[in-house]
Amino acid sequence: EAQVTQNPRYLITVTGKKLTVTCSQNMNHEYMSWYRQDPGLGLRQIYYSMNVEVTDKGDVPEGYKVSRKEKRNFPLILESPSPNQTSLYFCASSPTGGVEGSTGELFFGEGSRLTVL
C-alpha cells in the first residue's frame, strides 16, 4: 500500500530534550516536506527536500533541522525543543513537488502530535 509513515504519532517531552520524528514514503517520490498545524494558522511549511541531499527552508524553519540521506526517509529533528514547538506535525511527499508538468499533489502522513513541557 502506497503510504507516508510517521513516527511517533504522539509524544510528550520536556524542554531541551532532543527528539527526532521520522518520516518514510514507499512511493519513490522525489519531493518530501514537513508542516506544522496550529489552530487558526493552518499548515505552515517547515522544510522541504527536492531530492536526496537537497533541502531548503520553508516559512517556519527556526528550531528545526532535517536531513535527506535516502530518497524514502526525511526525518525532522528538534535539537532543543521548546514549548512553542508544541504542535501537530505532518510529513508529505509528492512525485516532483509541483514543478512544470506535474500536478504537485501532496500525499500526507497521519500526523505526529508533539507536546513540549
Add this chain to the structure above:
Amino acid sequence: GEDVEQSLFLSVREGDSSVINCTYTDSSSTYLYWYKQEPGAGLQLLTYIFSNMDMKQDQRLTVLLNKKDKHLSLRIADTQTGDSAIYFCAENKKGTYKYIFGTGTRLKVLA
C-alpha cells in the same frame, strides 16, 4: 504577504449545498488545491484546478476560480454527514517547491 485566507467555520444541514471560500495572493500560482482533513487523520487531496481554468466539476464537487479577484471556492452538493471535516485550500507557487495553505474551514454537517 503570502496569506491564503479562509473563514474558520461553516455549518450546513444535511442535503444542502456547502460553499467554502478561499482568497489567495499569488497570481502566478500554477495549481490550486482543496484538501480534506478528517478527525485524527492527515490531509487528502479532494480536487485541484489548473490556473488557466475557471471551473472544474467532479461528481458532487465544483471548483470555481476567479483569477481577477484571486478567489477560489469549493461547492459540495447534497452535503452528507461524512463530509464533516476541515477543508484546506492551498496554492503551489509557480516554478517553486513551495506550497501555501490556508487556515482551514471546519465544516459541520447537521443531520
